[in-house]
Amino acid sequence: MDIHLHNESPFKTIISFHKLIESFEEIALSDVDYRANYAKAILKQIEAFPELRTGIKDYSTIKDNEALIKNLLADLFPTALTNNEIKAITIPFQNLSFNYTERFKKILSNAGSEFDMEIRDFDDHQFYVNNCCLILGVYYKQKIDFNKPFFYDIPDENGVEKHYRILYNADFMEIIPTKNSVHLTQEDIDLLMDNYGDLELWKSKFPKGSWTLKGFGIVSLFDATTESAISNLKSNLLKPDSKAGPTNEIVSNIFKSIFKIPDLQVGFIVYNPEEEKFIRPIKFDTQLQSFLLSKDQEIDCKNAFFGCTFEKLLDNKEPLVISNVKKFIEEGPNKKLGEHLLKQGVQSCVFAPVIKDGHLLGVVELVSPHARDLNTVNATKLELVLPYLTDTIDRYNTDMQHQIEAIIQREYTTIHPSVYWKFRRESQNYFQNSNHTKDYIFKEISFKNVYPLYGQIDIKGSSEHRNETVKRDLKNQLTAILEIFESQDPNTNLVLLEQRKFELESFRDELDFPLKADTEQHIQRYIEEEIHPLLKNTKETEKSEKLEREYFESLDEKTGLFYKERKKFDNAMSIINKKLASVLDKKQIEAQQIYPHYYERFKTDGVEHNLYIGASIAPTKPFDIMYLHNLRLWQLQTLCEMELEHHQLKESLPYELDVTSLILVFSAPLSIRFRMDEKRFDVDGTYNARYEVVKKRIDKSNIKGTKDRITEKEKITIVYSQNSEEAEYLKYIKYLQHKKILEPAIEQFEVEDLQGVSGLRAIRVKVINNTANPAAKKITYQDLLDELN
Secondary structure (H helix, E strand, O other): OEEEOOOOOOEEEEEOOHHHHHHHHHHHOOOOHHHHHHHHHHHHHOOOOOHHHHOEOOOHHHHHOHHHHHHHOOOOOOHHHOOOOEEEEEOOOOEEEEOOOHHHHHHHHHHOOOOOOOEOOOOHHHHHHHHHHHHHHHOOOOOOOOOOOEEEEEEOOOOOEEEEEEEEEOOOEEEEEOOOOOOOOHHHHHHHHOOOOOHHHHHHHOOOOOEEEEEOEEEEEEEOHHHHHHHHHHHHHOOOOHHHOOOHHHHHHHHHHHHOOOOOEEEEEEEEOOOOEEEOOHHHOOOOEOOOOOOOOEEEOOOOOOHHHHHHHHHOOOOEEEOOHHHHHHHOOOHHHHHHHHHOOOOEEEEEEEEEOOEEEEEEEEEEOOOOOOOOOHHHHHHHHHHHHHHHHHHHHHHHHHHHHHHHHHHHOOOOHHHHHHHHHHHHHHHHHOOOOOOOOOOOOEEEEEEEEEEEEEEOOHHHHHHHHHHHHHHHHHHHHHHHHHOOOOOOOHHHHHHHHHHHHHHHHHOOOOOOOOHHHHHHHHHHHHHHHHHHOOOOOHHHHHHHHHHHHHEOOOOOOEOHHHHHHHHHHHHHHHHHHHHHHHHHHHHHHHOOOEEEEEEEOEEEEEEEEOOOOOOOOOOOHHHHHHHHHHHHHHHHHHHHHHHHHHHHOOOOOOEEEEEEEOOOOEEEEEEOOOOEEEEEOOOOHHHHHHHHHHHHOEEOOOOOEOOOOOEEEEEEOOHHHHHHHHHHHHHHHHOOOEEEEEEEEEEOOEOOEOOOEEEEEEEOOOOOOOOOOOOOHHHHHHHHO
16 A cells, blocks of 8 residues: 655544445445345445444555455456456545556556655645535535546656556545634635635645545546657747756657567757758757767768668658668668668667658657667657657747847847947857857956946035935924824823923924934834824814825825935936936947947946947957047047036926946956856956046045045046056147037145055046026926936
């Protein structure tokens, strides 16, 4: 007897033969003497074992009375059919079974003593819900189609996995509610039908052990190996992720089940119609091997290796079947092919063409180490599986380009067009050459000897502005709550209200001082946990009810706080960032015409950008340092335009937010590398890290010997370290002064020493803000909001 029970069930299971015994009692009263005498003999035989009727709870009783139970069940298990039927007594969905037919016993014996018979892909969730559905069907008379096909996967004596479809007979079972069972209404049943995946809901309606399952079931199996194996092959071939696609072992096991050949092996080669060649892509190296070609090999299909043997396959597109390779060598015209197969231990084989719309896509290879295992008769089984193989190979051919694009997006995220070519090349290498049983290690994407350009336009004092709006919203919310308390019914618990009013006023007074890191969270938690429950449970006057309604309508859905001032500030920040970024992006299109270069920008409290230019980014174009100088001038002009854009914009905003602009000059070439973990480029090497250190700290630094920041509103600050850089930018400034873009005054000063970096200097110059057009239509804040959304 095989016993393997699930931990939880809505049933208390009692194995009982009471229904069968009752049928014998009826037969014993019949007029047919031989049937009546037989029934009386059975009933007399079981008199000493009343538990067969009342119920067996100790499963050892079944084993101890195996012969008696077999006699009792003889009518249901005819001796004449015992070697044909695969049948046993069971409890549905449980792995508990006994009283096997001889054929069932043989199947289990061939599987081996260590084999544990379990329903395929059947977990505890499915077990519990299916038992509940059994109750709904039998006791509540609901028409529920819950019995999806169940299978046992059982290996035969040769290790070939066979698949058996499971059928249950529950005629001899009785379902009885206990005192702990929950009576269900039709509404309850409808709710369950709409929530198969909610196991806790099912357990609440059918508590553990709240029903009694009394009796026994009959399980019958039929061999559905071929149908199940084809379905399994189809499922594996249709997996969208190539890494999870069918491996050689999976495919071989499926074909072994279909052909019932334990040593069967499967291979595959691709046909290239343009060159009329068979090829062996590395992609298939560990997924599907080949017995005709070795890895990386390709061969002309008219090659002497195949000889005229493959003419039938190529011209007529019919399978080539060699049932005896040794005989094929002796009689056939292609000794070379036969010897090549024999060296690999192949004694019989089938080479079947994979055809789509009349075009040959490849060849499936089935081989066996035994002569006659494969022949023209069982080769016809390929007709069942070739359509799925055909669709798979066709999909591989047509989707290759799409997959390359997907690889780029998955592994590297959005890539700037200037460096896209290098990511594409590596992705093609992955697609064509990756070993899909191992994690493919992508080569580093790096560019050497490139010149960096960094610039930013930052919203001045954004943190202070944000803190002020937070304080303003919190003060308004606290004031609104205090107004509600003041208007409350006088009969309300005054002691509690007075305490809460004192605490709220204390919080409001605290907001007159600089905001602490946890103040907002602390006040939010206090309001949610202490104030809101109190508001909902106090007596209300008409005035307080109105104030309370207006208060709750003013709360933000996500935060539960007032969000008016912060929303205005966040919108203003978003408008500025969007406008400045659009100017930068538009100007970038022009900049790429100077020389292809890498470009990225980030929106934070402002907009910052990185540019990298060099021969390694555009290897097909000659590079000259002149392009770097052009790009530097472009960058300075673009920041001027962004300053002007902001100047025209800020008058329409609810907050007066000023911006500061900064350029960092770095003349030494460096290397950049794509960081796979962060999906972004970064400088490579310890020495080059100095550049990143300066980038991160420079905008917060001061003029040396003072407490003044190097950046100032409406001015552009250019930070550099070399005299040549100073001379270069003074020329650019002079040119832009001539064009009436920059003011005549130029400030020059030293920058305070940063950690590990000293000797930096800076030039600061103001942008002329006289470009406003009086005749132009004034842009309103609402216009900007509409554009933002």
